[in-house]
Every structure is written in C-alpha cells, then in structure tokens.
Amino acid sequence: MLAVMSNIASGNAIAAVAALIGDPTRANMLAALMGGRALTAGELAWHGGISAPTASGHLAKLAEAGLLSVEKQGRHRYYRLSSANVAQAMESLMALAGTGPKRHRPVGPKDEALRAARTCYDHLAGRLGIALADALRAREHVHLADGVGAVTPEGERFFREFGVDLTSGSLGKRPLCRACLDWSERRHHLAGRLGAGLLDRSLALGWLARNPDSRAVAVTAEGERGFAEIFGLPEHWRDPP
Amino acid sequence: MLAVMSNIASGNAIAAVAALIGDPTRANMLAALMGGRALTAGELAWHGGISAPTASGHLAKLAEAGLLSVEKQGRHRYYRLSSANVAQAMESLMALAGTGPKRHRPVGPKDEALRAARTCYDHLAGRLGIALADALRAREHVHLADGVGAVTPEGERFFREFGVDLTSGSLGKRPLCRACLDWSERRHHLAGRLGAGLLDRSLALGWLARNPDSRAVAVTAEGERGFAEIFGLPEHWRDPP
DNA sequence: TCAACGTTTCGGCGCAGGCCGAAGCGTGGG
DNA sequence: CCCACGCTTCGGCCTGCGCCGAAACGTTGA
Known part of the structure; x- marks a missing residue:
C-alpha cells in the first residue's frame, strides 16, 4: 500500500x-x-x-x-x-515518437536539411554531428566505445588548438563530453561542454551559419574546407547512411 | 513557412x-x-x-x-x-520532475528503500548502483570520465569471471555500457548491456532480491559480503551522500 | 457443458483545460 | 507627454478525454 x-x-x-x-x-x-x-x-x-x-x-x-x-x-x-536536461528529455521523446507503427515519411527538402545538419540545443546533430564524432574517434581525440566516450589527452590539446577551451567556465558543473542520441540518425553525437564548444567555435569561424527560421545549420565553403582539413571529415558526409 | x-x-x-x-x-x-x-x-x-x-x-x-x-x-x-528507449524517456522526465521549484520532500521509509537500491528498467539504480559504478571505476574495470564510460580490457576479463558475458547475444545492437542519470542521486550509474548483465547475475547469485511490490531491491547477506569482496564496495554505501 | 474469471467494447457522464476577445499594465519612441 | 507596442490578466465558450457500469468475448477449470 x-x-x-x-x-x-x-x-x-x-x-x-x-x-x-x-x-x-x-x-x-x-x-x-x-x-x-x-x-x-x-x-x-x-x-x-x-x-x-x-x-x-x-x-x-x-x-x-x-x-x-x-x-x-x-x-x-x-x-x-x-537547462540541457530539458533538451535531453525532448530528444528522448523525439526518439520515441519515431518508433511508432507509423512508418511513412514524406521527406521534404526542409526535412532533408534538418537531417543533414542541425543544432540540438547547444551542440551539433544530424549527419554532420555524427560524421564529426566519427572523425574525432578515428583520430583518437575522443574515445568512443558503444556510444559513449571521453576526451583523450591528445584530444584536449587538439581542441585547445582549435579554439575550444574545455577547462574554463563552470568546470565540473556540466559533463564534458556526453553522448546524445540522434533523433534522425539513431546514433550518438557529441554533446556536453565539448559539443557546445565545437558548435560555438565553428559558428565564430564562419564554418557554419544558422538558419533563422529553423534548427538547420548550413556548412559554408570555408566550413567544408576546414572540417575536411582540420578534422579529416570525409567528403561524402552528407550522404545518407 | x-x-x-x-x-x-x-x-x-x-x-x-x-x-x-x-x-x-x-x-x-x-x-x-x-x-x-x-x-x-x-x-x-x-x-x-x-x-x-x-x-x-x-x-x-x-x-x-x-x-x-x-x-x-x-x-x-x-x-x-x-524498449529501453521508453525507460530512458521516463528517466529523463523524472530528472526534470525533480528540478521544479517545489523542494519539500516528505521522505517515507519506502521512498528511502527506493533511494538505496532499485531497478531502473533492467539495471541497478540508487545509491547501490552509483556505489558499484564508483567501485568499478576505482579498479579501472570501467573508464568513467565526466559521467560517461567504457569497459577496459581488464574489466572485460573481470566481468567474464563474474559471470557476465558481454560478447554474447545481439552484439552491437545495444550499447554495451551506457551512463544513465540517476533520478534520486543526480549522478550516473551503469546501464546498457553491462548494467543489465550485472543485475541479472547478482539476482542469479542470490546477492539481490526483488521486492514484488515495487522497484526496490534488497541486498542479501551474501550480497553484502560478495559486493564487498569481489567489487570492493565500501561498507557505508548505504549512507546518503 | 457450464460457471468463474480476466479482459475488452460500448454508451454516457462530467470536468479539466485550451482557446479567444476585451481590457489592463509597463516600456520605449516620437 | 502621449501614443504605440509587447505582454499579461480576466471572463466565458467549448471540445476532448478520463472515468465508470453494463454487457460481450475468450479462456480455464470443474
């Protein structure tokens, strides 16, 4: 009772x-x-x-x-x-919303843009977010195993050089590198302070441009070049899996 | 538009x-x-x-x-x-539900049992779940940094000896070791296949006993001994933080 | 074959809550 | 100084939906 x-x-x-x-x-x-x-x-x-x-x-x-x-x-x-907790709850509900018996998906061009690259609260999601996570894992800057990860010492140096300072601010108040389940791709991308820092820095460098009307972000010409050179992003990252 | x-x-x-x-x-x-x-x-x-x-x-x-x-x-x-996704969505909503402005919590005895040790879908949560995660981290069987983690090679051997086979079953279908935010303790415990395996094995060994009326689980005498000897769990794991 | 039981379907009741228009603040610009 | 503007509060309408009792359906056990 x-x-x-x-x-x-x-x-x-x-x-x-x-x-x-x-x-x-x-x-x-x-x-x-x-x-x-x-x-x-x-x-x-x-x-x-x-x-x-x-x-x-x-x-x-x-x-x-x-x-x-x-x-x-x-x-x-x-x-x-x-807080980011609200965003996480929304994301987990989104993941559930996609698993229903309804399977038809009339994918429009706007929807396609969202699937390619979008913001997830304060970090990157979509195929770009996943491709970045894959590339960072391949270079052992983050250690990802089974969808979770941590920043390696080499990664810490790399991110500092790139312009993302992971030690500043409210240290320890927020997870450094969290795995966030991607709504459209059903895989994990980088969240936490690292994910937020990468997005901020990419915007500041002009590699990404926000869309004022939606969560979609566009990769600029400098961004395509920069992500390929600095991060080793493959050229076909836009292709659906 | x-x-x-x-x-x-x-x-x-x-x-x-x-x-x-x-x-x-x-x-x-x-x-x-x-x-x-x-x-x-x-x-x-x-x-x-x-x-x-x-x-x-x-x-x-x-x-x-x-x-x-x-x-x-x-x-x-x-x-x-x-699916475990449903449980995760519930957990993230629980985390949000606790952050509201309402702060009064008339903690009853039953509530206390839930805070000590309970199941979270198919793995352990509560202070026991967190203490186990801490102990496994201290022995470097799992690598936890900022709330996320991965199983080390030594850990894989340890878990196999304990009776948890992480390679069997639907390999890759489900994350091996996921971090799940604990509703009551606001810290992460072990989820994923590893978390599920630990709970199953502990129940099979008679270290834990389910409560038929709630999610609370009780630690048996053998469990107290076993968790201390095998996992190095401190004796005061029941103490509130 | 029949009775007991768990579950579902149907019909109708009642209320919570989402919606708007009108009116009431507080702020900023002319 | 006053008006325009963004936002909130108030009052009232109305739909949606959670709830139950009665009855139907399928399964089990005698």
Missing part, C-alpha cells in the same frame, strides 16, 4: 511535466527553443500558431514548472530552455 | 507521445513497469488505481503508440515496456 503510494507520487510528478510537453502548442514552442536561442513571447506565439494571450498562459506554466527561464529586456520577454 | 510546418509536425509527434505519458494514471502504470517485468492488465489497473475497463483503454493506447508490447498468455495479457 505504501509502495503504491510512493509509485503514485512519482508517477504524478512525471505526468505533470509530461503533460506540459504533451500539448501540441507547447511542444511546438519547446521545439522552436531547441535551437538553443532565446525567443520572445510573440515569436513563440507565432511558432505555436496561437494568439498572444494563449501563448502567455502556456509560457507561464512552462516557466513555473522550471522548463523555461525568462529574461526581461525592455518590453520584450525572452524565453529559453532552462 | 515550410520550416514552420516542419517544426509543427515534429512538435505534434512529440506532443502525442508526451501526452500519453502525461496522464497520471498512465504514468503510474509506466512507472510500475519500470521494474522491467511484465505485468497483467489487472495488476496495472491496480497500480493506476482505476477500474479494469479504464485500464484496458489506456493500455491499448500505449501499445498502439509502441510504448508497450503485449503478450497473450492464457486469459492474461502481459504488458511490458517495449
């Missing part, structure tokens, strides 16, 4: 947060925030396809539950995912 | 599965199945605190969405989580 009560309590807590994500409008807002950037309430209302008052209610619930954090800036209010 | 449609589509897919988990009754059923064992529809109705007809409807929905798989056996129907 007591065991049941304990189960019921934990189940209710799970249900509360799952129900928040379980509304299509809120899910679309959260999906829009998976790009890692903060968006205003108005932008999120647009992404959800609803009026401003309704969006405000949804955002208040998400913020109160701790899924979103708010930042006032003038007469705008910027909302962002409050 | 197309980008939005793509976002809306993905958001709706996420919302569909999240809404399934987002009902308290269904969440409690899923939590009951987190023990890894298959339960009958009647047992699940009892766990959810509802009548048999209502439970049947919930279970049909969960099965159709691919979250549960069914097995007919006489006049019983056994339901189980259809």
